[in-house]
Amino acid sequence: MRADVYARVTDAIVAAIESGVARGKDWRMPWHRRRDPSGSPMLPVNVARGAAYGGVNTLALWAAAEARGYPGGLWGTYRQWAELGGQVRKGERAATVVYWRFPDAAKGGEAEDGEEVEEGARRGPWARAYAVFNAAQVDGAALPRDAAPRLPEAARIAEAEAFFAALPGLDLRHGGNAAFYSPGTDHVQMPPFADFRTVGGYYATLAHEAAHWTGHPSRLARDLTGRFGGQAYAAEELVAELGAAFALAALGFTAEPREDHARYVAHWLGLLRGDRRAIFTAAGKAQAAADWLIAAAKQRAP
Incomplete structure (x- = not known):
């Protein structure tokens, strides 16, 4: 059962x-x-x-x-x-x-x-x-009134900037044409803001790389090799993808598709079809990453 x-x-x-x-x-x-x-x-x-x-x-x-x-x-x-x-x-x-x-x-x-x-x-x-x-x-249900704040788009952008700026120790660098997290230097690299097609795409990408950043040994020490073996890379990408979506949704933003998603989809489907518990593990690790980001930002918020 x-x-x-x-x-x-x-x-x-x-x-x-x-x-x-x-x-x-x-x-x-x-x-x-x-x-x-x-x-x-x-x-x-x-x-x-x-x-x-x-x-x-x-x-x-x-x-x-x-x-x-x-x-x-x-x-x-x-x-x-x-x-x-x-x-x-x-x-x-x-x-x-x-x-x-x-x-x-x-x-x-x-x-x-x-x-x-x-x-x-x-x-x-x-x-x-x-x-x-x-x-x-x-x-016929008497629905409770939704108390979640609905902010105008301009306020949402400002809130996103404040959120990422409040992450303690986040070494965020801009330049080049690739977004990635470098474990060796423990920094997040992003293309210039102006190079993104949409504002939402920029923040979704930054959240994805920040979710990777939470896996550093000094933070959540996330190592998926023991659980997923040769599929650890695909699993980590799924964790970062879901962690970004969870964090953005909790903050009142929507996650947008990344241009590089297509090359990961086949790996994700293979991972999920081959291991019925994989999505439970990935989602749990992703929730931990999102929770860590939100809690860390709140501690530094003015």
């Missing part, structure tokens, strides 16, 4: 990536989120708790929303929607999220959908799948 949880989530994400590639020139990955016209947070949020999903659940719900055309990011279980007076429409398909149980949770507590955790249950950590539905699949 646990293996089925990994397979279901991975298969949904692989299908979303393949769908994005099939669009041709307009291709997008599940994490390339268009700006939400409904005003809902760009990070998927649980309607009952008001808290954003994290890690692989963020990616899974982005993928579901992209594949099915949902405009907003509010999700909940059947029971949670019912408690808000809502009714999931007949025939609607649920998306899958994963709730992790850890050893101390086996003493009794609450699961994500409000279901009690039985005392003496199996010692974890282990994954349990839950079915959730988007607000677009529900009729």
Whole structure:
């Protein structure tokens, strides 16, 4: 059953990536989120708790929303929607999220959908799948007011500049025509701002390289060779890609496709198809990178 949880989530994400590639020139990955016209947070949020999903659940719900055309990011279980007076429409398909149980949770507590955790249950950590539905699949629910700030574009750019400037120890250099992180010199290299086609593309690229930068031994000490062997490079690129998307979404920005994405897609699909747990590991490492960047910037913010 646990293996089925990994397979279901991975298969949904692989299908979303393949769908994005099939669009041709307009291709997008599940994490390339268009700006939400409904005003809902760009990070998927649980309607009952008001808290954003994290890690692989963020990616899974982005993928579901992209594949099915949902405009907003509010999700909940059947029971949670019912408690808000809502009714999931007949025939609607649920998306899958994963709730992790850890050893101390086996003493009794609450699961994500409000279901009690039985005392003496199996010692974890282990994954349990839950079915959730988007607000677009529900009729009659009294939706909570979205308190997420919606800033004008000019303010968003200023906030992005302040965010990256606040990262402690980030050696950011501009010049040349390539963006990369150099572990040897521990610096991030970016082409000049004027060389980017869009402002969003610049910040998405900078976030990607900053996510790589978090893996340095003095920060998160991320080494994927033990887990992924010869596929560690592809896995690290996926971690940086997702970490950038998670961080940008938490800050109120959208991630845009990078011009070099196409050469990574085949490697990512091969990695995910060959290892059903790979996306869980990658998303967890990516969430850690995003969390580190946000926490570090907050410590330095005025």
